Amino acid sequence: MSASQLDLTFHALADPARRAMVERLSRGPASVSELAQPLAMSLPAVVQHLAVLQACGLVASEKVGRVRTCRMQPAAMSLAEQWINQRRTDWEARLDRLGEHLKQFPHGEPT
Amino acid sequence: MSASQLDLTFHALADPARRAMVERLSRGPASVSELAQPLAMSLPAVVQHLAVLQACGLVASEKVGRVRTCRMQPAAMSLAEQWINQRRTDWEARLDRLGEHLKQFPHGEPT
Numbered sequence: 001m002s003a004s005q006l007d008l009t010f011h012a013l014a015d016p017a018r019r020a021m022v023e024r025l026s027r028g029p030a031s032v033s034e035l036a037q038p039l040a041m042s043l044p045a046v047v048q049h050l051a052v053l054q055a056c057g058l059v060a061s062e063k064v065g066r067v068r069t070c071r072m073q074p075a076a077m078s079l080a081e082q083w084i085n086q087r088r089t090d091w092e093a094r095l096d097r098l099g100e101h102l103k104q105f106p107h108g109e110p111t
Numbered sequence: 112m113s114a115s116q117l118d119l120t121f122h123a124l125a126d127p128a129r130r131a132m133v134e135r136l137s138r139g140p141a142s143v144s145e146l147a148q149p150l151a152m153s154l155p156a157v158v159q160h161l162a163v164l165q166a167c168g169l170v171a172s173e174k175v176g177r178v179r180t181c182r183m184q185p186a187a188m189s190l191a192e193q194w195i196n197q198r199r200t201d202w203e204a205r206l207d208r209l210g211e212h213l214k215q216f217p218h219g220e221p222t
Binding site: 006007008010011013014015016019022023026027028072074077080081083084085087088090091094 | 119121125137183185
């Protein structure tokens with residue numbers, strides 16, 4: 001598992017404007033101006049956020065004529081998802097072991 | 112959904128040392144020195160990372176005597192997990208719609 005890939009992905013997701021862009025792109029491709037429309041920020045600011053999303057691989061873009069179209073790349077998101085899922089697995093395994101341990105004392109903890 | 116809570120949580124997870132601490136705590140509570148042991152950093156640096164993990168609610172700690180014990184608080188992680196899951200749901204719904212659309216052209220895309 002690439003640590004720096006996760007660093008970049010979680011960093012990219014730590015900003016509300018970038019999450020809004022990912023939310024939009026999860027529903028389908030969009031041009032840069034479509035991404036910018038609901039955000040109260042300049043086009044250059046949107047392009048900077050887009051660069052962060054592209055650097056971690058969450059988003060790819062392609063320019064045809066004068067329009068740059070952006071698309072989600074779900075693999076980078078899957079890495080982040082897997083990391084969180086593994087923590088939940090560890091956590092739940094720990095609760096299971098704790099439950100098994102407590103079953104040894106059906107009338108409460110030993111005094 | 113609290114945007115700033117997600118900002119803090121994803122920011123906290125964007126650092127490899129903090130992820131290592133969360134990985135350790137997902138397997139059970141640990142003292143600050145136990146958390147520090149596998150990390151090649153000073154105790155004050157670990158305490159600073161711990162403060163970031165506590166600020167977003169991923170970790171809680173309690174001091175008894177001279178020992179501070181840290182525990183995972185899974186609710187903050189769940190928020191991040193839910194946000195990622197929702198993106199996957201949107202993404203998969205889009206692929207389903209695309210599949211339904213393409214079924215209308217059983218012999219390939221219209222020319």
